[in-house]
Amino acid sequence: MKIGFVSLGCCKNLVDSEKMMGMLNNGRHEIVHDAKTAEMIIINTCGFINSAKEEAISTILEMARYKQEGNCKKLVVTGCLAQRYKADLEKEMPEVDAFISIAEYPRLHEIIGSMIEDDQLQVFGKCERLLSSKPWTAYLKIAEGCSNHCTYCAIPLIRGDNVSVPLEQLVEEAKRLAARGVKELVLIAQDTTKYGVDRYGKRSLIDLLKAVHEIEGFHWIRILYMYPDEIDEELLMGMTKLPKVVPYFDIPMQHGDDHMLRLMNRRGSVAEVKALVERIRELFAFPTLRTTYIVGFPQESEDAFENMIDFTKAICWDRMGAFTYSPEEDTPAYTMEGAIPEEVKEQRLAQLMELQERISYDQSQRWVGQVLEVLVESQEGLTGRYRGRAANSAPDGVDGMITFTSEREIPFGTFVEVLVTNALPHDLQGVEKVAERV
Template sequence: MVDSEVLSGQLKANDVDVVHESGKSDHNVVVVNTCGFIDKAKEESVNTILDQVDLKRQGKLDKVYVTGCLSERYRGDLEKEIPEVDAWFGTMELPLILKKFDADYKAELVGERMLSTPSHYAYMKIAEGCNRTCAFCAIPLMRGQHVSKPIEELVAEAERLVKMGVKEIMLIAQELTYYGLDLYKKRRLADLMNALADVKGIEWIRLHYAYPTKFPMEILEVMKNRSNICNYLDMPLQHIADPMLKAMKRQITRKEILDLVNAIRAEVPGICLRTTLITGFPGETLEDVEDVKAFLEEVRFDRVGVFTYSHEEGTSAYDLVDDIPAEEKERRAQEIMEVQQEISLEKNQEKVGKVFKVIVDKKESGRYLARTEFDSVEVDNEVIINTSKKLKPGDFVEVRITKAFDYDLEGELV
């Protein structure tokens, strides 16, 4: 999404009329920005390309260009399979795409973007690529090694986003906690957080994709001391059972994960911890799955997402036998999510009667949908507000929780 916003910003600056996912059929050129991470994403990307190629065949489009991870990874095969695409571009070939529009890459526009999200929040990519060698992950193949963006550049980007109306920024990278090691020879996520927290107009800063190994504990001090940094941490663990952590090359043990979670909670009481897990990695046993469930019962994460393992060529896990059928992977994922669903409901019930500051995202079917500081966009819980008062997206309001559901809350304005 961020890459598409940067491309759109560059096109616009070159006087090219551009729209993100246009509903109208008044465009003559389409750029499909693809994902090549796991099977479902690849399938969605290919289907989108085929839909656009079909429109071109019907004479409704002049050109179809494809960029992004799928194109980076499978360009040779795709060119043969879908010859109707006019040009394919990799993840780092933005200047080449612009040339197709007789446009120049404007270096002075670094950090300029045309937001595709509602204007009150934005994702901020602080680095590109990853130096880890997790067995299941194809990201380094498509995005290369970790490259941090300088702190000054990110502060300037945040200031520009505020001018566009942004109040909440979500920090993203393939690995957030590695930030700065390449540029400054030491981890500097804490310094970046402080610098961004100083930007006037940013009310919430949220951290996504923090890698647990060699976790920089100093970021918790900043989180605790700065009121506009959400007490929220998204830390993908991928598994809990030691045999799986070892096979996945996660460089951490079950005990170290437990110690880390306890240390984080001791440092920032009330922090919301989100994680993601993978089921069906080659060799995973039913005991391993039970271990994950027992760990969730013990640790009680606030938010959990579960993905089924996708066998990706070029990764070290590709040499292993993908020995668990798709239905069984799904069944295991479901089983884990059922445990989490109970935990989520219990945690939500504890919030009934309490008052929370929320940000309003949108109005839908006559009611407002908002989020607390413990909820990120799309992946987490929503707070449903029934009120006749007129609210706008981006408004911050106080809400008393009146009802709890598995994953959402309902409340009234205070």
């Protein structure tokens, strides 16, 4: 059977999609990229915030048209939306043949197998992932769920508390990825810094980093989603001794005012984060600092917002993303008093992003004249310029790229040295540094 996949949401969801595709890619079924040719379409949904839910519903309706007009005979919806709203969706969307919740993933092979008359499917997560991104980069999901219980977040309701994957299992998966040619390994979880606490009784991220660092083939190892209060001295000092681990710190702050952080049930304080950032910049010559903010959380006063502005100026994040607060039912913040009007949220968001644009531009200027190692990923058809990423950019589409010229043909997925000649707020420009000939 020809099976098409649509994976929505975060890269953690993408890993689940790759596991599903691996489960189905057993020689009897073909994964296709064109939904028009698919006989079954599986949509792996996100349900984190309202915009994600809207995108998921829109995608389901779009794919449902292929059942009416095309070859598609079966439409399946999985992921966070199916986990959270399965009963309601089954009533409202009869065009979908099956809504499969995350809790049902251990039986995924049985459920889908019965729909396509295949009783030979491997168990979800036990088969080789079918990598869907660029072949030189892969994500390694080191834990499922989250135990932080931030007052705005529905993730614990959807995926449960943090459950760390056994270290030995992760090392084996990492070895398989390296053997397949993966050069950049990206460790992900809802909270990577909490890895091991539930399983080993202590923070064990540095132990995992040491283990995967020994695997031959990886050139870069990157960590995403590091909570600030759990980035301790042991982790930082350990990272300084692991050259493959890039000094990239993705720290989701969510706000820059202590009162708002407490309302959000975020641990740590603004002063502690400032001290952490200062320590990071002491230990690493060119660290990259990325964060996310929520604007317009209930009870966010003008003073609280100004504190976030001041905090942002003090830190000077290299990368920063922000979104307006989206009330999620069944979370503590959903019934919290002091809702902020939408127009105020949008005005504050615009002000914050305008500030960050200036900061990003200033931060980017430090790269001019520097030689960066760049992972080449594509080439512009009209100009012939190459596009790639340096260690300061993650592969999740949030960060910028570096565009450069070269006098030679460069295979994608290789590393080259690029002299940076110009810096924009998010992207860099340069020319390949040619080795001097003796």
